[in-house]
Amino acid sequence: MMRGKRIVLGISGGIAAYKAATLASQLTQAGADVRVIMTQSATKFITPLTLQILSKHEVAIDTFDEKDPEVVSHIDIADHADLVVIAPATANVIAKLAHGIADDMLSTTCLATTAPVMIAPAMNVHMYDHPTVRQNMEQLQGLGIHFIEPGSGPLACGYVGKGRMAEPEEIMAYIASFFMKKQPLRGKKVLITAGPTIEPVDPVRFFSNHSSGKMGYAIAEVAAEAGAEVTIISGPVPLQTPAGVERFSIQTAEEMKEEVLKRLADSDIIIKAAAVADYRPKVVQTQKIKKNDHELTLTLEKTTDIAAEVGKRKKANQIFVGFAAETNDVEKHAIDKLKRKGMDLIVANDVTLEGAGFGTDTNIVTLYDANGCVKQLPQMTKQKVATELIAVIGERLHD
Structure with missing residues (x-):
C-alpha cells in the first residue's frame, strides 16, 4: 500500500x-518514493x-x-508529498513547527x-517531559499532526526513561496503518469506463468525440490507491494503465456495453466516466466511400444506452456514479439524467468553461445526488477531482 x-x-x-537510514531503506523497499531532507546538525550524525x-x-x-531552475525545491517537495515523516524529531524542530518558524529546508517544507x-x-527524558515541549506537542496534535510515541529505556545521554525514538519497524507499522485508514474502498470491486468510443463509417473513417480518458484513468488510479480492485473498460486512448488496475480495451459502444454488463453483477461500485457515442451509422460500408461532388x-x-442498462440492473447495495458533460442548465440536466438512469451520484461539468471538460488536465465539477448539490469543486487537477469523488463514495459506502 506504500x-x-x-x-x-x-x-x-x-x-x-x-x-x-534503516527507515529510509525499508520505505524504499516497500515501494515508496522517498525524498530525504536533513538539517545541518543531522549531517553531523549521518552522512547525506x-x-x-x-x-x-x-x-x-x-x-x-536550488539545482533545478524550473522549480523552487522546498515547494516542489511539499506539493508532491503524500506524507511527511520527521524521524528523529528533536525538541528544537518540534518547537519550530509549533511556532511557525521556517529557517531551514525541513521547517520551510513542513510549513509549505x-x-x-x-x-x-527523540530526546532526553527530562526534555521530553519539559512543560514547554509538552505544550508544543499538544499544540501540534491540535493542528492534526500525528505523533509516534517514543520508547522507554536506556538513552544515549546515559539516562533511563522515555525519549528514545521508536524503532524503524514501529514507524513502518504506523505508516502502513495510516495508509490503510486512507483506503475507504478496501476489499471493494470498482468498475470504471473511460475514454471515447469510435463508430466506424467505412474502413478508414469513424465517428468519435474529444474525450481524452484522463478523468476516468485518474479515478481508476485513486480508487486503486483507496484499496479497491479496479477494472477499467477503456476506449482508444494513449494513456498508461495505472498500477494495480486491470484494463480491457474496446472500440465501439456495443463492445463497451458487452464488457460492462459482463462484469456488472460482480461490482460494488460502477463509475461511468466514458463518453460513449449516442449514435452510429446504421450501415457500415465495407469499402471506402469515394469523394464526389x-x-x-x-x-x-x-x-444502446449503457447507463440506463446499468441503472435498471443495479442492485440496492451497488453504488452507481455517472458523468454529465453539459453546456447549459448544468444542474437541471444533471439531476434529470441521474434520476432517469438510476444513478446514485452524478459528476457534472460545464464543458464550455476554460479549464474544464475534454482534453484538459484540470476540471471544474459539481457532485449531485437526487436531493441536489452534494459538493461543488473549484478548478483543480483531474487527479484531485478523482480524490474528492472517491472520498464522497467512501463516505456513502460506510454510512
Whole structure:
C-alpha cells in the first residue's frame, strides 16, 4: 500500500539519526518514493551520501541550494508529498513547527506542505517531559499532526526513561496503518469506463468525440490507491494503465456495453466516466466511400444506452456514479439524467468553461445526488477531482 507514495523523510540532529537510514531503506523497499531532507546538525550524525544511496534520490539540506531552475525545491517537495515523516524529531524542530518558524529546508517544507505530517520525537527524558515541549506537542496534535510515541529505556545521554525514538519497524507499522485508514474502498470491486468510443463509417473513417480518458484513468488510479480492485473498460486512448488496475480495451459502444454488463453483477461500485457515442451509422460500408461532388447522407441509429442498462440492473447495495458533460442548465440536466438512469451520484461539468471538460488536465465539477448539490469543486487537477469523488463514495459506502 506504500507503493508509489512519495514520502518525505525529515531527519533532524539527534543521535537517533542513524535509525533513519534503516527507515529510509525499508520505505524504499516497500515501494515508496522517498525524498530525504536533513538539517545541518543531522549531517553531523549521518552522512547525506548514506541517505542518498538508500533513497536513490539526492538529499535536500540547504534551502538556497536550488539545482533545478524550473522549480523552487522546498515547494516542489511539499506539493508532491503524500506524507511527511520527521524521524528523529528533536525538541528544537518540534518547537519550530509549533511556532511557525521556517529557517531551514525541513521547517520551510513542513510549513509549505498540505500533506499529513508524522513526528517521531527523540530526546532526553527530562526534555521530553519539559512543560514547554509538552505544550508544543499538544499544540501540534491540535493542528492534526500525528505523533509516534517514543520508547522507554536506556538513552544515549546515559539516562533511563522515555525519549528514545521508536524503532524503524514501529514507524513502518504506523505508516502502513495510516495508509490503510486512507483506503475507504478496501476489499471493494470498482468498475470504471473511460475514454471515447469510435463508430466506424467505412474502413478508414469513424465517428468519435474529444474525450481524452484522463478523468476516468485518474479515478481508476485513486480508487486503486483507496484499496479497491479496479477494472477499467477503456476506449482508444494513449494513456498508461495505472498500477494495480486491470484494463480491457474496446472500440465501439456495443463492445463497451458487452464488457460492462459482463462484469456488472460482480461490482460494488460502477463509475461511468466514458463518453460513449449516442449514435452510429446504421450501415457500415465495407469499402471506402469515394469523394464526389454531391452531398453525402448517412443514416444514424441510436446505440444502446449503457447507463440506463446499468441503472435498471443495479442492485440496492451497488453504488452507481455517472458523468454529465453539459453546456447549459448544468444542474437541471444533471439531476434529470441521474434520476432517469438510476444513478446514485452524478459528476457534472460545464464543458464550455476554460479549464474544464475534454482534453484538459484540470476540471471544474459539481457532485449531485437526487436531493441536489452534494459538493461543488473549484478548478483543480483531474487527479484531485478523482480524490474528492472517491472520498464522497467512501463516505456513502460506510454510512
